[in-house]
Amino acid sequence: MKRWRAVGTVLVLGMAALVGPAAPAPASDNGLSIRPAMGWSSWSFVRRWPDETKMRAQADALVSSGLAAKGYVYVNLDDFYQKCDANGFVVDSFGRWAVDATKFPGGIKALADHVHAKGLKFGFYVTPGIAKNAVTSNKPIEGTSYHAQDIADTTQTHKNYNCKNMYRLKYSHPGAQAFINSWANQMASWGVDYLKIDGVDATTVADVEAWDRALRQTGRPITFALSNNLPVAQATTWRRLANSWRTQGDVECYCGPGPNGSGYPLTDWAHVVSRFTSAASWQQYAGPGGWNDYDSLQIGNGDQVGLNADQRRSHMTHWAMIAGPLLLGTDLTALTATDLAMLTNERLIAVDQDGVAAQRVVNSGVNQVWRKREPNGDYIVALYNTGTSGTSTVSVTWSQVGFTGSAEVTDLWSGAAEGTVAASYTATLRPGETRLIRARPAAAAPRYEAEDATIFQGAVESNHAGFTGTGFVNSDNVAGSYVEFAVNAARSGPRTLTVRYANGTTADRPMDLTVNGVVAQAGRSFGPTGSWASWADSALTVTLNAGANTIRLTGATAYGGPNLDRITLT
Template sequence: MKKIKLLFAVLGFAASAYSQGNNYTQDYTKYQGLALTPPMGWNSWNKFACNVDENLIKQVADAMVSSGMKDAGYTYINIDDCWHGDRDQQGFIHPDPKRFPSGMKALADYIHSKGLKMGIYSDAGSQTCGGRPGSRGYEFQDAQTYASWGIDYLKYDWCNTEGLRGEGAYKTIAAALKRAGRPMVLSICEWGTDKPWTWGSKVGELWRTTGDIYNCFDCIKDNGSWHANGVMKILDMQKGLRQYAGPGHWNDPDMLEVGNGMATNEDRAHFSMWCMIAAPLIAGNDIRNMSAQTAAILKNKEVIAVDQDPMGVQGYQYSVKDSVETWLKPLQGGDWAICFLNRGTKAQKVDFDWKSEVITDTLSKAVLDAQKQVYTLRNLWTMKDAGTTKSPLKGEVAAHDVLMLRLHHKN
C-alpha cells in the first residue's frame, strides 16, 4: 500500500511540475529595448588586429571624447580578438595579464567614466579566429564574467565551430547573457553562412551578412583559404535583405574602413552608403591620429542622422544609369534621403526630375510625391540648402563619390 501511495505522490509531483513548466528551460531571446537605432562606436580589429592592450584602449576612449566622436553619437569602445589570457581551474576566462594588467573591470570603469560603453569579443567555437580561447562549452561562465566586468556589447565570431549550427550556437550565448542579468548588445558575427537575418532578430541586435570587409573601393582580397571584400562588393551582397532590418535588429555589412587607406571620395561614398542602408557605424581607424578629412566624414551629423533615423528603414537601390546608382531611404516625418553613387572611374552628370513619377517604397509604404508636395533639398556633404523639388536636379558626381541629399517634407 505504501508503494502505491509513493507512486501516486511521484506521479502527482511530476504532473504538477509539468503543468508549471520546466524550471530549467532556457530563455533564448535577447534583451529588449537595445540598439533601437544602428549601434555606433569603434572596434580595434580593422586597424590594430591582435595588437591591443589597455593603454591603447584608454587612449582611444580619450580620443573618442576629445575628437568630438562621442558628441557625434559614437558610444561603444569595442575590443576585438586577442585580449584573452587563459582560463583558470574553474574554467573562468581572464584577460592577458601583460596586455591588460589592470583587468577588464578597471578598464570598463574607465570607459564608463567617459560616458562611453565597452564591448568585448569572443567566439562560438573552441578557439577565436586569432587562436585564443573560444566560448564553446563555457558560454554561461563567460557571460557571467562579462557581466561582472561591466561589459555592454559582445561581438561573437564563428571560427573553429566544427559541427555547430549558427542558430543554435547564438541562441546558447543569448540565453547565457540573459541568465547573467546584464543587458548587452549581441553582435552575431556568423558571416551570413546560416542566413542569420531569418532568425537573428530574436537572438541579437545585429548580424553580419557577409565575410570580412577590406579597405578598397571595389576589389576582392585573396587570403588563400578565405577572401575579404571591398566596399562595393559588400554593398552588392545586401540585396534582398532590407526587409529583415529595423529598430533593435540590423543587417551588418561589417565595420567601417573610413580612414584606413582609401581616397577621401571613396571614404565618403563608403560612409554614405552604410548610412543609406541603416548599417551599424563601427569605426575601424585610429581615431587618435585621423586626418581632418577622415574626421569630417565620420562626424558629419547630417549624414549620421540618415543612418540613425528612428523609423529604421533600410534604404534601397531605386535605379541604375551608366555607372550611377540612385538609392532612396524613407525617413521619419515624411522626409527622404537620396544618394547618387558613382561607381565608375569618370565623373557623371545627374539629371533627376522629381515630378516625373510618384515613388512608393513597397516595404515602408512611404510615398515621395513631388507632384503634390514640395520638398526642400539639403546637400548633406556641402551642408548647404540646394533648392526644392519644383525644379529638376542637375548636378555632377565625381568618380567613386556620391551626391547625397535630404528631402524635407514641408507641412
C-alpha cells in the same frame, strides 16, 4: 506576384512608427540597440596586438575628439586579448579563456572601468564552443557538479581565428548552458556592455541561442552582435536573437605591409562597393532592435586608409543610408580635420540614426541611387558613381523615389538649400563620389497608405520594389477581398481620388469602389502595368462628406484586385 491564400480575417493596421518595409520577423526583445550602435572597434587598426595602453588611448581620443559627444560611445575590444599555448586557449579555473596579463595587466574590469569613467560603453569578443585545454584538464563548470568533459563534443570543432582548438558543445546536456552562463556572468561582472560573438554560421544557431539566454540571465543590458558573413537564409533567426549581424566578410583588405597584411591601407574601394549588393539583399531585415552590420567605418586617417576623400564620403553616406552600425576602425589618436568633419556631420549621423534602411531604386553600371522615407514624410536620396574612373551623370525621378510633383531639396553633406526641383534629380559625379539629398515633397496631396487601412482577405507585403510607405496590400484571389480607407475631409464636395496600383498579369483586375457604403463605381478597371514592380495611377472623381469618410476598394472577380499601394485625394 499574386498567389493563392486561404481566406483571411479583417486586419486593422496602425500607422508604422518608422517608415520602411515591414520586417519579416520580430527583432530581439532585449530592449537594446533601438538605433544602430556607434563607436570604435579595435580590429582594423590595432589588429592582433591590442593592449591596455592602446585601448585606453583610443577611449580617451573618442572623447577628446568630440566624437563621443556626437554619439560614438562604444569602445570595443576585438580578438587577440587572450593567452594561448600549443593546445589553444589558456583557460581559467572554470574553463573560460584567460586574458593575457602581459597585454592587460590591470585586467578587463579595470579597462572597462576606465571606459565607463569616460562616459563610454565597453565591448568584448568571444567565439562559440569550449577550449581544448578546458576539456583536457576537465575543468569544473562554475556553480554546478558538471565538468568540461561532460559537455564537450570532441569530434567537432568550431571556427576560431586565433588559438583555434575550440570544441563544440553538447547543448542536450544542461552543463553546456551553465558554462555559457558562467562566461556571460563573468563578462557582466567586468562591465561588458556589448558582446561580439564571431565565427557564427548556419551551424551555430544553438550557440547563438545559448549566448542570448546567457546574456539575458546576467541582468545586465549587453548589446549582442554576430559576426561574420552570416547567411541571409537565416536572417529571421539572427534578427530574433541578436541586435546586429555581419552580412559579409571583413571590410579590411589585408593588403598592408605588416604581418598578416596589417598596417595601412586598411581597406580599398572594392571592399566598400561590395557592400552595395549585400545591403540590397539584406535591407528588409533591418529595424529597431536589430541591424544589418556592414563592418567597420574606415574613416579618420585620411587617404592612407585606402580610400580617397570622395570614396570616404560615399562610404559614410552608404553606411548611414542603410542604417548600419557606425563602428570606426581607424586610429582615433591621428584623426585628420577632413575626416573628423565627416564623422561629426550631424546631418549624416541623423540619416543613420533615423532607423530606416534604404532601398536601391537605380542600379545601372556604375550608377546607383538609394532612397528612404523618414517618419516626417521627407525622402533621403543618395546618388553614387561607384566607378574608379570617369565622371558619370546619375539621375532619378521623384516617382522612383516614391512621390510625384516637385520637392524642396537640401544637400545633406553641405547643408546648402538647392531650391525647388521638379520631377527628377540629376548629379554629375566624379568616380567614387556621392550626392546625398533631402527631398521634401511640396504641398503634397493627402495620402493614405494601403498598409495602414483595414484589410479583408489580403496581406501587407514588401517583396516588389517601388511602393511608398511600409509596403503594399496583396489581396487574396477571391471576389470580395477589400481594402477600406478611413479619410477625413475638411468640407464636403468632390475630390479627385488617385489609386496607385500594380497589376503584373495580362488581365484586368477590376474593383468596385464604394464611398461611405454607397457604390461610386462598379467594376472600375485596373489594367496590366507590365510587372508587379511597375506602379500606375488611376484617377476618378468621388464626393466626400465633411469629416470622417470611408473609401472601400473591393475585388470584383475571382482573381481579386491588383496590388494596392496608396490613395491620394486632391
